[in-house]
Amino acid sequence: MDMAELAxxxxxxxxxxxxxxxxxxxxGLRDTSAGHGVPRTFTAFEGFGIALAARLLAAGLTRKVVATVLDAACRPVGPxxxxxxxxxxxxxxxxxxRLEIGDGRHLRLRTPKRPGLASALDTGWLPLGTSGRAGCDHTPVVHVTVELGGLADALQARRGNADWE
Known part of the structure; x- marks a missing residue:
């Protein structure tokens, strides 16, 4: 997919x-520039991440917060x-x-169980910039929530799959 298709x-x-x-x-976004005048291409998942970042920026979050949130959301939680x-x-x-940002300092990502795809996931509140978990009693004062389903549907419906590469 290129920028025009993603848009x-x-x-x-x-x-x-x-x-x-x-x-x-x-x-982790790979260098997508093949030269001047050549359209940049992305996988559908990369496009999803780019679109998510653009939505967060449009909502008023700073580039630093958005980059830190996406870094934490892309950090593996398994082995x-x-x-x-x-x-x-x-x-x-x-x-x-649902991707949730608490006070601009914590992240929580939850996904439902999808038969044949994966079990449910709840990362709990993760402090941004580190790999540790926040205390169970963390309750953000400012809570930004992003529903991810619509964005994922928009990219996958046309592509027909959930490609990684």
Whole structure:
């Protein structure tokens, strides 16, 4: 998928999507530039991450917070670095889930159980920038919630799959 297709599928302006890519707001985004005048291409999952970052920026979150949130959401919670252990990928593959940001300092990602795909996931409140868990009694004062299902549906319905590569 290229920027024009991603913009068409998500309704986001190409300029905002390009900003996310150019400033590497999404962690691990491979260098997609094949040269001047050559369209950048992404997997559907990368497009999902780029679109999510663009939506968070459009909602008023700073680039630093968005980059830190996505870094934490892409940090494996299982024993491997396989897609099934990456919370954001699980939400994308399940076409459902909720990403929550508490006070700009904590993240929680929840996905429902999807038969044949994965078990339910709840990361609990994770402090941004570290790999530890927040205390069970953490209750954010400011709570930003992103429903991930609609964005994942928009990208997967046209692509027909949940590709990783």
């Amino acid at each position: 068409s599928l998500t309704g986001l302006p190409v300029r905002k999507l390009r900003y996310v890519s150019d400033h590497r707001v999404l962690p 491997t670095r396989a897609p099934a252990d990456v919370p954001l990928y699980r939400a994308y593959a399940a076409r459902a889930g």
